[in-house]
Amino acid sequence: MNVHSARGGIRVAFAATGKKKQILQAALALFAERGFDAASVPAIAEKAGVGSGTIYRYFENKEMLGNVLFQQCLEQFEQSVHEKTPEKKDGPRGRFRNFFYGMVSFTNNHEHALCYIRNHFHAHFLTEDSHAQFTKSLSGIYDFFENGKKEKFIRNLPSEGLIAILFGAFLELHRLIRAGQLEETPELLKGIEECCWDAVRIHH
Numbered sequence: 022m023n024v025h026s027a028r029g030g031i032r033v034a035f036a037a038t039g040k041k042k043q044i045l046q047a048a049l050a051l052f053a054e055r056g057f058d059a060a061s062v063p064a065i066a067e068k069a070g071v072g073s074g075t076i077y078r079y080f081e082n083k084e085m086l087g088n089v090l091f092q093q094c095l096e097q098f099e100q101s102v103h104e105k106t107p108e109k110k111d112g113p114r115g116r117f118r119n120f121f122y123g124m125v126s127f128t129n130n131h132e133h134a135l136c137y138i139r140n141h142f143h144a145h146f147l148t149e150d151s152h153a154q155f156t157k158s159l160s161g162i163y164d165f166f167e168n169g170k171k172e173k174f175i176r177n178l179p180s181e182g183l184i185a186i187l188f189g190a191f192l193e194l195h196r197l198i199r200a201g202q203l204e205e206t207p208e209l210l211k212g213i214e215e216c217c218w219d220a221v222r223i224h225h
Contacts, residue, residue: 041079043069049090053136057087057144084146091141091151094134095158101127103161113165113174114218120162121214124191132199139192159184166221174223183221190217 047069051060062083066073080086102123111119128135141147142155166183169175175183194213197203 040069040071040075043071044076044079044086045090045093048086049094049133049137052087052090052141053133057083057141057146087141087144087146088148088151090137091144091147092154094131094138095151095154097131097134098124098127098138099158099161101130102158113169113172113222116165117218117221118214120165120187121191121217122210125210128195135192135195162187169221175221176223186220187217190220 044065048060048065051065051068062076063073065083065086066076069076076086080089102120104123104126138155147155162184163180166175166180170177170180190213194203198205203209
């Protein structure tokens with residue numbers, strides 16, 4: 022993994038192997054389960070099977086490690102949400118469905134990453150680059166809502182609020198499934214996706 026310093030934060034090229042990968046995986050699991058502040062460097066090192074000093078060979082401090090992981094998780098999220106390129110024939114309804122099931126795919130493949138993003142997107146340690154990456158990761162759905170308002174198929178509400186409706190519902194759904202209070206089934210996901218669409222679209 023190549024880490025490049027940049028004014029206002031850290032820019033990262035993700036290609037971690039060996040001990041670096043072990044550290045990243047261990048840190049992500051602990052940050053997701055305990056929270057960034059409660060996960061100590063010695064605990065990360067123990068989980069990764071390395072010495073604490075090894076972590077500092079790759080990361081200047083825990084804050085740098087936290088930002089590297091946050092940006093990595095957001096890249097994975099963006100790739101999942103935009104993995105399927107919508108076709109023109111899909112129309113707005115199909116594009117929205119792609120967003121929703123892209124989030125489902127991300128959750129199933131990167132559960133710790135979702136927990137980490139959900140609990141830390143306003144965290145004190147995030148750099149300008151991490152905040153910019155967060156905004157970029159949501160830009161596709163933001164643009165969808167902006168265009169939808171212009172074309173009169175999306176409710177005329179602030180796009181930030183529309184995103185909150187979609188992601189708020191999705192994150193609560195994930196929490197309930199993780200807690201064992203709901204069973205994830207195709208029927209459940211289909212129904213929730215339809216409810217989310219009904220919440221943001223204009224009803225003619």
